[in-house]
Amino acid sequence: xxxxxVAVAKTxxxxxxxxxxxxxxxxxYPLESAKGAVLANMCRGSRKDFRNAVVAARAAxxxxxxxxxxxxxxxxxxxxxxxxxxxxxxxxxxQLQGVNRRRAESEVNASxxxxxxxxxxxxxxxxxxxxxxxxxxxxxxxxxxxxxxxVSILAPESSGLLGLVSNIAPAIVGGNTCVVLASQSKPxxxxxxxxxxxxxxxxxxxxxILTGFKPELTxxxxxxxxxxxxxxxxxxxxIAKKVQELAAANIKRVVARVARDWSGDSxxxxxxxxxxxxxxxxxxPIGS
Amino acid sequence: xxxxxNKLAFNxxxxxxxxxxxxxxxxxxxxxxxxxNGEFVKPAxxxxxxxxxxxxxxxxxxVALAGDEDVDRAVAAARKAYKGVWSKMKAAERGKYIYRIAxxxxxxxxxxxxxxxxxxxxxxxxxxxIDIPLAxxxxxxxxxxxxxxxxxxxxxxxxxxxxAGQIIPWNFPLLMAAWKIAPALACGNTVVLKPAETTPLTxxxxxEVISEAGLxxxxxxxxxxxxxxxxxxxxxxxxxxxAFTGSTNVGRHIMMALAGTNKxxxxxxxxxxxxxxxxxAAIDQAVEGIVNGxxxxxxxxxxxxxxxxxxxxxxxxxxxxxxxxxxxLIVGDPLDxxxxxxxxxxxxxxxxxxxYLKIGQAEGAEMYQSSCSVPKKGYWCRPTIFTGVSQSxxxxxxxxxxxxxxxxxxxxxxxxxxxxxxxxxxxxGGVWTDKGSKVFKMTQGIRAGxxxxxxxxxxxxASPFGGYKESGVGREGGLHGLGAYLSxx
Numbered sequence: 001x002x003x004x005x006v007a008v009a010k011t012x013x014x015x016x017x018x019x020x021x022x023x024x025x026x027x028x029y030p031l032e033s034a035k036g037a038v039l040a041n042m043c044r045g046s047r048k049d050f051r052n053a054v055v056a057a058r059a060a061x062x063x064x065x066x067x068x069x070x071x072x073x074x075x076x077x078x079x080x081x082x083x084x085x086x087x088x089x090x091x092x093x094x095q096l097q098g099v100n101r102r103r104a105e106s107e108v109n110a111s112x113x114x115x116x117x118x119x120x121x122x123x124x125x126x127x128x129x130x131x132x133x134x135x136x137x138x139x140x141x142x143x144x145x146x147x148x149x150x151v152s153i154l155a156p157e158s159s160g161l162l163g164l165v166s167n168i169a170p171a172i173v174g175g176n177t178c179v180v181l182a183s184q185s186k187p188x189x190x191x192x193x194x195x196x197x198x199x200x201x202x203x204x205x206x207x208x209i210l211t212g213f214k215p216e217l218t219x220x221x222x223x224x225x226x227x228x229x230x231x232x233x234x235x236x237x238x239i240a241k242k243v244q245e246l247a248a249a250n251i252k253r254v255v256a257r258v259a260r261d262w263s264g265d266s267x268x269x270x271x272x273x274x275x276x277x278x279x280x281x282x283x284x285p286i287g288s
Numbered sequence: 289x290x291x292x293x294n295k296l297a298f299n300x301x302x303x304x305x306x307x308x309x310x311x312x313x314x315x316x317x318x319x320x321x322x323x324x325n326g327e328f329v330k331p332a333x334x335x336x337x338x339x340x341x342x343x344x345x346x347x348x349x350x351v352a353l354a355g356d357e358d359v360d361r362a363v364a365a366a367r368k369a370y371k372g373v374w375s376k377m378k379a380a381e382r383g384k385y386i387y388r389i390a391x392x393x394x395x396x397x398x399x400x401x402x403x404x405x406x407x408x409x410x411x412x413x414x415x416x417x418i419d420i421p422l423a424x425x426x427x428x429x430x431x432x433x434x435x436x437x438x439x440x441x442x443x444x445x446x447x448x449x450x451x452a453g454q455i456i457p458w459n460f461p462l463l464m465a466a467w468k469i470a471p472a473l474a475c476g477n478t479v480v481l482k483p484a485e486t487t488p489l490t491x492x493x494x495x496e497v498i499s500e501a502g503l504x505x506x507x508x509x510x511x512x513x514x515x516x517x518x519x520x521x522x523x524x525x526x527x528x529x530x531a532f533t534g535s536t537n538v539g540r541h542i543m544m545a546l547a548g549t550n551k552x553x554x555x556x557x558x559x560x561x562x563x564x565x566x567x568x569a570a571i572d573q574a575v576e577g578i579v580n581g582x583x584x585x586x587x588x589x590x591x592x593x594x595x596x597x598x599x600x601x602x603x604x605x606x607x608x609x610x611x612x613x614x615x616x617l618i619v620g621d622p623l624d625x626x627x628x629x630x631x632x633x634x635x636x637x638x639x640x641x642x643x644y645l646k647i648g649q650a651e652g653a654e655m656y657q658s659s660c661s662v663p664k665k666g667y668w669c670r671p672t673i674f675t676g677v678s679q680s681x682x683x684x685x686x687x688x689x690x691x692x693x694x695x696x697x698x699x700x701x702x703x704x705x706x707x708x709x710x711x712x713x714x715x716x717g718g719v720w721t722d723k724g725s726k727v728f729k730m731t732q733g734i735r736a737g738x739x740x741x742x743x744x745x746x747x748x749x750a751s752p753f754g755g756y757k758e759s760g761v762g763r764e765g766g767l768h769g770l771g772a773y774l775s776x777x
Contacts, residue, residue, distance in 0.1 A: 128442065133766050135748035136425070143752050143768060146732075228757070241548025248543035250712065251536065251557065251758045269443065271776070279768050281752050282731045284741045 012040045012187070014049060014211060015194035017056030018204015024048050029213070031187065034098050042187050045212030050179065050220045053208035057150045057177040058226055060205030065147050065175040073122030076173055079200040080115035083108070086196060090161060093188040097160060110263060111165040117268050118169040125174070125270045129277070138286045145277035147175035148253060149228035152221040154214065156233040156262060160186030163262045164193060167231055170272040172206055176229075179208045181221060187211040222246035222254075229253035229276050233260070304618065307625040309412045314399040316406075316489060319350040322358055322512065323495035325365035326505025332357040337514075339488055342409035343622050343631040343666040351488045354511035359480070359520040362509040366451040366478040367526055369506030374478050375448055383434030386473055388501035390427035396497065397421065400462060400490055405622040407489040408461055409631030409667070410585055412623050422747055423466035426765075429749035430470035433770060437475065440767050446774040448476030449552060450528035453521040456491075457534045458484035458633050459588040459689075465491050467764050468531050469508060470749075475773035477529065478507050482521050485514040486634045519545070527551060529773065533590075535687075536713075536758050543761075554762030554772040556590065556754060558687040559715030562708035563593030563744060564698075564730060567602045569720035573742065575609045578693070581718060581744040583617060583629055583671050587691040588637070590759075591716035593744055595684060596673075596695045597704050603697045607675065614658040614671045621663070629691060632667040641669050641690035648674045648683040653694070679710055687713070701726065705733045714756030718744045737763070 013020040025046035031039045043049075067075075083090070087108050094104035126145055133141040151171045156163030160183045171178045182190030194209045210217070218239065222230050223246035230252055232243055240256060247254045255275045260267055319336060321328035331352040338347045354362070374382065393400065397420045404415040437446040452472045456464035461483060472479050483491035491510050498508050511517055515538075522530050522542050532542050533556040546553055563581045565574045581593025598606045622630035632638040649655050653674040662668035673693045677684050683694045698704040708717060717734035719741050721727060731739040737755045740746060747753065752768035754760055762772045 131752075131767055133748070133750040133752070135746075135751050137746060137748065139743065139746060141748070141751050143766065148756075237548050244547035245544045248540045248547070251540065251543065251555065251761060253761060271444070278737060278756050279752050279754070279763050280731075280737055280739065280756075281766075282739045282741065283743055283746050283751070284727065285743050 010040070012042055012191045012211070014043045014045055015191065015198070015207070015209040016049065016053045017059070017208065018198065020194070023212070024052070033096060039096055040188065042211045045181070045210035045217065047217070047220050049210055050217060050224070053179040053210060054150060054224055054226055056205035057179050057208055060177045060203055061147070061149050063203060064172070064177055064206045067175070069123035069126065072173055072175065073119045075201050076115055076119035076122060076169060079196060079202065080112050080119065082196045082200045083112050083115065083193075086192070090189055090192060093192060094161065097186045097188060107159070107162045107263070111162045114162070114165055114268055115169055118173045118273070121270055121273060122173050125273045128270055129274055133281070139283045140286055141281065141283050143279050143281040145174070145274065146280050148276050148278055149176060150226060151176045151178045151229045151231060151276050152224065152227045153178050153180040154218060154221055154230070154232040154234070155180055155182055155190070156260070157183045157185060157214070159183070159262045161189035161193065163233065164190050166262045166267055167233065167257070168207055171231070171276050172202075174273045174277050176276050177206045179210065179221070179227070181214060181217055182209055182211045184212070184214050218243065219246055222252070223249055225250045227252060229255060231255040231257060231276070233257045304626045306621070308621060308623045309402055309405070309625065311402055311406070311623070314402065316349050316403065320352060320488070320492045320512070322352045322354050322362065323492065323508075323510040324358070324362045325509065326499060328495070331355065332361070337485065339407060339486065341406050342633055343663070345665055348407060349489060351492070351512045354513040354517045354520070356520045359511055359517065359524060362480045362511050363451055363453075363524050363526050365506035366480050366509050369504055370450055370478040373504040374507050375476055379435035379437070379476070382476065383431045383474065385501060385503050386427050386431035386434065386470060389497055390424045390431060392497045392500055393420065393424040393427065397424065400493060402623065403493060404462055404490050405630065408458060408487045409622050409633050411627040411630040413625055413627070414585060419460055419463045422749070423462045426463070426466040426749040427470045430474040434474040437770065437774065440770050441774075441776055444776040446475070446776055449773060449775055450477060451526060452477045452479050452529040452531060452773065453524065453527040454479060454481045454531045455518045455521060455534065456481065456483055458487040459585060459590070461487040462490040462494060464533055465494055471764070471769050472531075472773050473507065475770060477773055480509045480511060480521055480527070482511050482513060482518050485512070488512045522546065529553065531772065532556070539760065552772065554754070554764065555760040556764060557758065557760040558713055559590045559592065559755065559759050560595060560685065560687055560711050560713045561591055561593050561716040561718065561736065562595045562597050562734070563718035564597045564704050564708055564720065565599060565602070565606060566719070566721040566726065567599040568722045570722060571602060571606060571609065574720040575606065575613055577718065577720060577742070577744045578610055579613055579617070582693040583691050584745050586629055586632055586669070588633055588689055589745065591738060591745065593718050594688060594693060596693055597698050597707055598695065599704070600697045600699050607695065610673065611656060614673070615660070617658060617660065617671050619660050619662050619668060619670060629671060632669050632690065635667055637689065638667040638669060641688060641692060644683055644686070644688045644690070644692060645672065648677070648681070648692075648694070651677070651681045651683065653677040653681060653683060679707060685711065701729065705730065709733075709735045712758040715759035716740070
């Protein structure tokens with residue numbers, strides 16, 4: 001008999017309202033390695049989990065949207081710091097899911113850098129996209145961006161960490177809250193990323209992360225009446241059609257980010273922030 | 289209740305002499321074809337429909353009904369013009385054509401004003417001072433963008449989309465045509481426009497202007513008809529972009545119809561704006577703002593201030609002053625320069641408004657209408673307010689699109705804001721207060737695309753317009769209105 005230490009395996013749960021519950025449904029799906037070993041029993045999130053997550057996300061909109069741009073920038077920067085400190089854990093998780101060491105390293109590095117990139121935009125995108133409008137009447141008139149509110153995100157299937165980060169960051173840096181469905185086949189990093197968020201002063205409910213079956217949950221992400229925008233990153237024409245048809249119920253904004261390579265610098269720009277922003281125009285008379 | 293020693297008495301003693309605008313300085317054709325490929329052509333359907341003066345119920349003209357085949361022809365003409373001419377033209381030259389449209393509209397402004405009032409029922413004062421000048425200004429504004437687009441989108445290469453299919457409503461017929469056509473052309477697209485079936489005349493007159501300006505054939509095509517014609521435009525396979533202004537219900541159907549296609553879309557839909565009056569507001573100015581918010585254009589305004597939220601301590605005073613002011617409003621001949629409120633646009637719209645008057649009373653609200661007389665012929669609705677309404681009442685939640693105001697009260701700023709935002713709509717809002725910090729607190733808190741502080745219902749080509757939530761997708765006007773007509777790779 002050897003005295004080797006027995007490793008403690010992690011239970012991967014979902015992340016709702018700053019807490020890590022199991023799915024209310026009690027369902028799971030086994031995540032297997034290339035060789036068929038079970039890596040984890042992932043939560044197979046349900047409609048009800050999604051609805052709970054939207055409630056948490058909605059409750060968080062008031063505070064988060066009013067958080068100063070400077071502070072939002074610092075919090076995104078803090079997420080990057082926490083991720084940097086856990087590089088090895090994320091590289092190992094990516095490797096477990098079949099990514100080779102070199103590529104795993106570059107995916108984690110790019111994810112950290114992407115967070116830094118958007119952290120820097122927090123107090124700048126408004127200056128790029130807002131306007132003082134020279135109206136003919138005696139009014140002061142200006143347009144600014146405001147967050148849409150709750151954004152549901154169907155994260156890219158192929159890019160478990162970088163794709164996830166690349167879609168969460170532009171939504172929350174603009175003051176939105178979000179509910180994210182992780183890559184079904186590469187979900188490990190998403191839940192570990194939730195732990196990073198949890199340690200980064202991101203208020204509970206600002207980011208909520210579910211794991212589960214995309215075909216089962218896509219409709220919920222698109223149709224929920226208290227979601228303001230839906231972002232989807234994969235899929236066929238049929239899926240695009242289904243998402244938009246369901247989104248029409250409350251004239252939800254539909255953002256398609258399909259067939260993107262998330263690894264390049266071209267996968268980041270302030271227009272991705274603008275995707276989930278509304279333009280508000282304010283008028284006031286000029287007089288005495 | 290605060291006493292009203294100096295009650296306004298416009299109707300006593302002094303009589304207003306009629307001051308109608310002349311109609312002898314222009315002509316309206318008896319029959320209009322479809323404007324396709326630079327000329328008026330007969331519709332393949334062989335059918336025509338009447339456009340009626342809602343103030344007299346007289347037929348003004350017969351207008352072609354476009355069917356699928358006609359829409360197909362219009363789209364083909366637009367595609368040909370896009371490929372052959374418009375997308376190849378130097379942007380600065382494109383701009384000069386659009387400037388020409390603006391200039392000719394200014395020259396023919398009075399003609400357009402009168403026709404707009406005849407066809408749609410709006411007071412001549414509004415079409416003369418607001419609709420037509422703003423339409424010309426819109427073309428002038430966007431003309432200048434044509435060769436400057438790359439400055440609007442840092443780091444991107446803007447390119448036109450192709451053929452834009454555009455469907456516009458009957459409340460601001462020419463102005464909405466300008467809102468749609470001007471940015472589309474400036475961005476290098478060609479257009480198939482469908483005006484509303486009750487107000488097609490100024491769009492058809494605009495076709496004359498477009499010919500007069502020498503635009504290449506097919507750059508702008510105008511197909512008249514009702515909902516089926518609009519659906520044919522939306523569904524056409526060779527349309528790259530759909531722009532729609534109208535009801536949320538139709539907008540929802542359009543969004544569904546476009547699902548799974550690559551067509552871009554902008555939707556300007558319904559509204560139920562709250563006009564919020566605080567106790568510290570300049571009350572007389574606020575009353576003017578309330579009147580302008582809901583009675584402007586017979587209340588046929590998607591951004592109308594159709595809900596009044598008034599702080600409890602001044603509610604009696606504000607309502608009393610509002611009732612007095614309503615008594616002075618003149619309802620009648622749209623062509624008369626004294627008229628404040630013209631004709632309701634159509635019989636079905638009047639029916640809809642009247643049904644809401646019944647619904648409001650059945651829900652237990654108290655209705656008050658001004659005592660003014662209205663003409664015997666035509667479609668009319670007296671200015672109307674409801675008090676004693678609750679948040680869940682249909683007249684508070686649903687868009688009526690008429691001169692009907694639902695009045696609620698609030699005590700705290702938070703209550704006012706919560707009530708204002710308790711709606712699926714989010715097009716516009718108003719706030720009246722003398723305190724600067726409160727202005728910003730409220731204008732930031734109102735979930736709507738356009739917010740007027742100490743003013744209401746102001747529009748300008750440089751000012752982006754569009755809604756949050758179920759009031760639509762995208763912006764029209766200003767720099768922000770360009771993105772809807774460009775691909776930005």
